[in-house]
Amino acid sequence: MMAVPLLISHFTPIISLYLLLHSALLISAVNITHLLSPYPDFSDFSHLLSTTTVAADLSQRTSVTVLAVPNSFLRSSDLIRRSPSNTNIADVIRYHVLLQYLSVQDLRRFPPSGKLIATLFQTTSRATNNFGYVNVTYDAETNTTTVRSPAAYSQPPNSATVISLIETLPYNVSIISVNSVIVPYGFDLLASETRPPLGLNITKALIDGHNFNVAASMLAASGVVQEFESDEGGAGITLFVPTDDAFAGLPPTANFQSLPADKKADVLRYHVLHSYYPLGSLQSIVNPLQPTLATEDKGAGSFTLNISRVNGSVAINTGIVQASVTQTVFDQNPIAIFGISRVLLPKEIFGKNAIPENPNSIPGAASPITSLSPESFAPSPPPDSSNGRQSPVTVLRVNFAFFFFFYIGLLYVFV
Incomplete structure (x- = not known):
C-alpha cells in the first residue's frame, strides 16, 4: 500500500516541471491583437500592431505592458494623419510596449520623480542611448500616472496619461489605455515625407x-x-x-x-x-x-x-x-x-x-x-545603446534557466 504514495511522490516533481514548462510556452504565445479584439475602440491600434509586425515581435516576449491608444486619440494624431514611413510607425508603436509587467497597483507606486522602463523600441538599433526608455511617474494628489519621454526637451507629443486597465494576464501581460500617442525623441511626424533632400555640401x-x-x-x-x-x-x-x-x-x-x-x-x-x-x-x-x-x-x-x-x-x-x-x-x-x-x-x-x-x-x-x-x-567606437542595462526579459530568462536546472537537481535527488 505504501508503493502508490511513494510512486506519486517520485512523479510529483516531474508533473510540476511539465506544468511549469507548459505554462511558460502558453505565455510566450500570447496574441495581443486577440486580447484587444473584444474592444472596438482599440481597433486602429490593434491594426497597427499587426500591419507593422510588432504583434509578431510581442508573441516572443514575456512580461510586457502595452500602452494602447484609443481610436479617438489615435485618429487625431500625426501618426495617422501625416502618413509617416512604415519604419517610423513601427518604432512609435514599439515605444508603447514596456518590457515589464505593470499592474494597476504598480502604476500607483512610482515616485513623483519617476522610474525609467525600457520599451520594445530600445531593442532596435535605432534607439540611441536611453531614448528607447520611458519615464513613469505617479502624482498622488491627482491620482494620475504619466508616461513620458526621458528627454525633457523632446518635441511633443512626448507624454501620455494612463486612463484605465483594459486587459491583464497576471504577472505577464498587461494592456493599459493612454490618452495620447507618445513619440520617441528624435522623431518628427510633421516632417514632409515628400520633401526632396537638399543635398547641401x-x-x-x-x-x-x-x-x-x-x-x-x-x-x-x-x-x-x-x-x-x-x-x-x-x-x-x-x-x-x-x-x-x-x-x-x-x-x-x-x-x-x-x-x-x-x-x-x-x-x-x-x-x-x-x-x-x-x-x-x-x-x-x-x-x-x-x-x-x-x-x-x-x-x-x-x-x-x-x-x-x-x-x-x-x-x-x-x-x-x-x-x-x-x-x-x-x-x-x-x-x-x-x-x-x-x-x-x-x-x-x-x-x-x-x-x-x-x-x-x-x-x-x-x-x-x-x-x-x-x-x-579617427572615429570613436559607437556607444552601447543598452547603457549597460539588462532588460527585464533577459533577467527573466536567466532566472528561469537557473530555476530549471535547480529543479532537475532536486528531481535527481528525489528519484
Missing part, C-alpha cells in the same frame, strides 16, 4: 561664407560632416559654426588641440542641433535647453546647449562658455548654418569652470589649430 558652404576655413577643414578631416549631411532629411539640422577668429581666440586653458580625435569629433557634434531652426525660431525658442548630436551619442541630459535671447541677439551658453550668433551663413529648410563668436566647449570635456576670453587674441590671427589630418580625427 556643408564644407563648400562654409568656405564660400568666408572666415570659416578652420571649421571647414576640421569638419572635412574628422568625417563628421558626412553625419551632418546624412541628417538633412526629416527634422533637419542647425549648425553653429565658430569663425576663424573664434578658433584663434581659444585660450591655452581650453587645450583643444591636445584632445584625442574622438573627443574633437564630440565637440564638433556639440555644435549641431538635430532640428531645423531658422533665426526667428532661435530668437523665440520655447525650451532653451536643447540637445545636440553629441547628446544622441552620449546620453540624455548631457552635451546640451542653453539658447536664449540676450540684448537682441541669440546667446548660446554651454555652462562654461557663452557665444552669440553673429551672422546667418545659410538658411534653407531643412538646414540652417549660423556663424558664432566663440567655440562651444562642453563642460563634460573641459570641466565646469568658466573659460574667459583670451585677452591676447588678435582678430584675424592665425588659428592655433594646425594639425587637421584625417588620421587625427
Whole structure:
C-alpha cells in the first residue's frame, strides 16, 4: 500500500516541471491583437500592431505592458494623419510596449520623480542611448500616472496619461489605455515625407561664407560632416559654426588641440542641433535647453546647449562658455548654418569652470589649430545603446534557466 504514495511522490516533481514548462510556452504565445479584439475602440491600434509586425515581435516576449491608444486619440494624431514611413510607425508603436509587467497597483507606486522602463523600441538599433526608455511617474494628489519621454526637451507629443486597465494576464501581460500617442525623441511626424533632400555640401558652404576655413577643414578631416549631411532629411539640422577668429581666440586653458580625435569629433557634434531652426525660431525658442548630436551619442541630459535671447541677439551658453550668433551663413529648410563668436566647449570635456576670453587674441590671427589630418580625427567606437542595462526579459530568462536546472537537481535527488 505504501508503493502508490511513494510512486506519486517520485512523479510529483516531474508533473510540476511539465506544468511549469507548459505554462511558460502558453505565455510566450500570447496574441495581443486577440486580447484587444473584444474592444472596438482599440481597433486602429490593434491594426497597427499587426500591419507593422510588432504583434509578431510581442508573441516572443514575456512580461510586457502595452500602452494602447484609443481610436479617438489615435485618429487625431500625426501618426495617422501625416502618413509617416512604415519604419517610423513601427518604432512609435514599439515605444508603447514596456518590457515589464505593470499592474494597476504598480502604476500607483512610482515616485513623483519617476522610474525609467525600457520599451520594445530600445531593442532596435535605432534607439540611441536611453531614448528607447520611458519615464513613469505617479502624482498622488491627482491620482494620475504619466508616461513620458526621458528627454525633457523632446518635441511633443512626448507624454501620455494612463486612463484605465483594459486587459491583464497576471504577472505577464498587461494592456493599459493612454490618452495620447507618445513619440520617441528624435522623431518628427510633421516632417514632409515628400520633401526632396537638399543635398547641401556643408564644407563648400562654409568656405564660400568666408572666415570659416578652420571649421571647414576640421569638419572635412574628422568625417563628421558626412553625419551632418546624412541628417538633412526629416527634422533637419542647425549648425553653429565658430569663425576663424573664434578658433584663434581659444585660450591655452581650453587645450583643444591636445584632445584625442574622438573627443574633437564630440565637440564638433556639440555644435549641431538635430532640428531645423531658422533665426526667428532661435530668437523665440520655447525650451532653451536643447540637445545636440553629441547628446544622441552620449546620453540624455548631457552635451546640451542653453539658447536664449540676450540684448537682441541669440546667446548660446554651454555652462562654461557663452557665444552669440553673429551672422546667418545659410538658411534653407531643412538646414540652417549660423556663424558664432566663440567655440562651444562642453563642460563634460573641459570641466565646469568658466573659460574667459583670451585677452591676447588678435582678430584675424592665425588659428592655433594646425594639425587637421584625417588620421587625427579617427572615429570613436559607437556607444552601447543598452547603457549597460539588462532588460527585464533577459533577467527573466536567466532566472528561469537557473530555476530549471535547480529543479532537475532536486528531481535527481528525489528519484
